[in-house]
Amino acid sequence: MRALARAITLVERRDPAVRELQQALRDRVRPAYVVGFTGAPGTGKSTIVDGLISLLRKQERSVAVIATDPNSPFTGGAILGDRIRMQRHALDPKVFIRSMGARGHLGGLSLAAREAIRLLGAFGFDPVILETVGVGQSELEVAAVADTTVVVLTPNLGDGVQMIKAGILEIADIFVVNKSDLEGHKRVALELRGMLNLSPKAAWRPPIIATAAVRQEGIEELWAAIEAHRKHLETTGRASAQAEKRLKDETAEVVAEVARERARDALGEDSKLSQRLLQDGTPYEVADEILRNHIMNSE
Amino acid sequence: MMATKGAVKPIRIVMGKVGLDGHDRGVKVVARALRDAGYEVIYTGLRQTPEMIVDAALQEDAQVIGLSLHSGAHMTLFPAVVEELKRRKATDIVVFGGGIIPEDDIEALKKQGVEELFTPGTPLQDIVAWLKKRFPEGGST
Numbered sequence: 001m002r003a004l005a006r007a008i009t010l011v012e013r014r015d016p017a018v019r020e021l022q023q024a025l026r027d028r029v030r031p032a033y034v035v036g037f038t039g040a041p042g043t044g045k046s047t048i049v050d051g052l053i054s055l056l057r058k059q060e061r062s063v064a065v066i067a068t069d070p071n072s073p074f075t076g077g078a079i080l081g082d083r084i085r086m087q088r089h090a091l092d093p094k095v096f097i098r099s100m101g102a103r104g105h106l107g108g109l110s111l112a113a114r115e116a117i118r119l120l121g122a123f124g125f126d127p128v129i130l131e132t133v134g135v136g137q138s139e140l141e142v143a144a145v146a147d148t149t150v151v152v153l154t155p156n157l158g159d160g161v162q163m164i165k166a167g168i169l170e171i172a173d174i175f176v177v178n179k180s181d182l183e184g185h186k187r188v189a190l191e192l193r194g195m196l197n198l199s200p201k202a203a204w205r206p207p208i209i210a211t212a213a214v215r216q217e218g219i220e221e222l223w224a225a226i227e228a229h230r231k232h233l234e235t236t237g238r239a240s241a242q243a244e245k246r247l248k249d250e251t252a253e254v255v256a257e258v259a260r261e262r263a264r265d266a267l268g269e270d271s272k273l274s275q276r277l278l279q280d281g282t283p284y285e286v287a288d289e290i291l292r293n294h295i296m297n298s299e
Numbered sequence: 300m301m302a303t304k305g306a307v308k309p310i311r312i313v314m315g316k317v318g319l320d321g322h323d324r325g326v327k328v329v330a331r332a333l334r335d336a337g338y339e340v341i342y343t344g345l346r347q348t349p350e351m352i353v354d355a356a357l358q359e360d361a362q363v364i365g366l367s368l369h370s371g372a373h374m375t376l377f378p379a380v381v382e383e384l385k386r387r388k389a390t391d392i393v394v395f396g397g398g399i400i401p402e403d404d405i406e407a408l409k410k411q412g413v414e415e416l417f418t419p420g421t422p423l424q425d426i427v428a429w430l431k432k433r434f435p436e437g438g439s440t
Contacts, residue, residue, distance in 0.1 A: 005358055072334065075335055075337040077334035078340065083342070087351060090350075098359060099339075
């Protein structure tokens, strides 16, 4: 277990050793199904995930969770607190929970998360649950990595207008209205349904599941919906198309990561480049030169 | 080949309260101060067993465990965490603690492998300064 934990640290640090590790594990990798959870702070994502872990463990499945929280943009520090809700699974060797700071690195969370998911899959964890606070763009990254994206809402988050502007309608494969023991949850579901009815007809229509996660209510229905979505992806051939697109996206990100690093090195080391940059006042010519001399011509 | 220079290597600290003790104001204040100092704090919450804390530290690949305890059971529970680390062959993980701990107990706990102890009234900067000294290579980005 410690080997896996260490490997994930290397992935998070974007350590060069990761490359060799991933190559070595390539034949072992059985891609895990990835379920993403996102939603505003306090909507109950971690509690729902905790309920799902219990359900999956009854089915004898190994499950891993990557729970992300933001890092401070100023100090880089973070308080990662999603584990608290899942601590009852702490001593179960078939449950692996890892907290990840979003770290604010430019490649974003997705590159580190993708590689961590691959590692967890190689160690036999399936499914992998990816949890992210939806406070900006991180929910889009979840949607880019997850096979099924679950958006969690609760009563009292504001009226239907909030739902249009938050952009959550497009990324959700499944909606959960949690805290269904609270007043107002029916109205949330109603408004959501109204919004979805305005969307163009699609092959998959996101279901709305009511849960009261603290009481473990609705969790089985949620898992059934996730399974149904998975089947939909497989039967329509969208699964393989998605896999191909993601591999391409990831490759582009890896290229961008290497290029960005070389460009920073070049700008840091070559004072002539900085001088020209200041003279030009625009980045394009210098960027072309860096691409020519430092990226395309190097090994 | 892959990027390394921009890489961040924050120190990861698992914090939690062991035993039957609901007084979590202190541990939350310390967690917040460590976050502000650039550490990644994984907070595991109340009523943890030594096994749970150690398991969390292993999964999270933390370098440090920070324990908080105000119930008077520190002479039992703090060394139990150190013992569990030995059992799991993870003695490289540093343990520190805080709470209402009499001075006589502090020396005894240090002998048993708890590296540092902080009592009520300790300025937060002292805790940060100790961590910075203990892990000069990591911390803020």
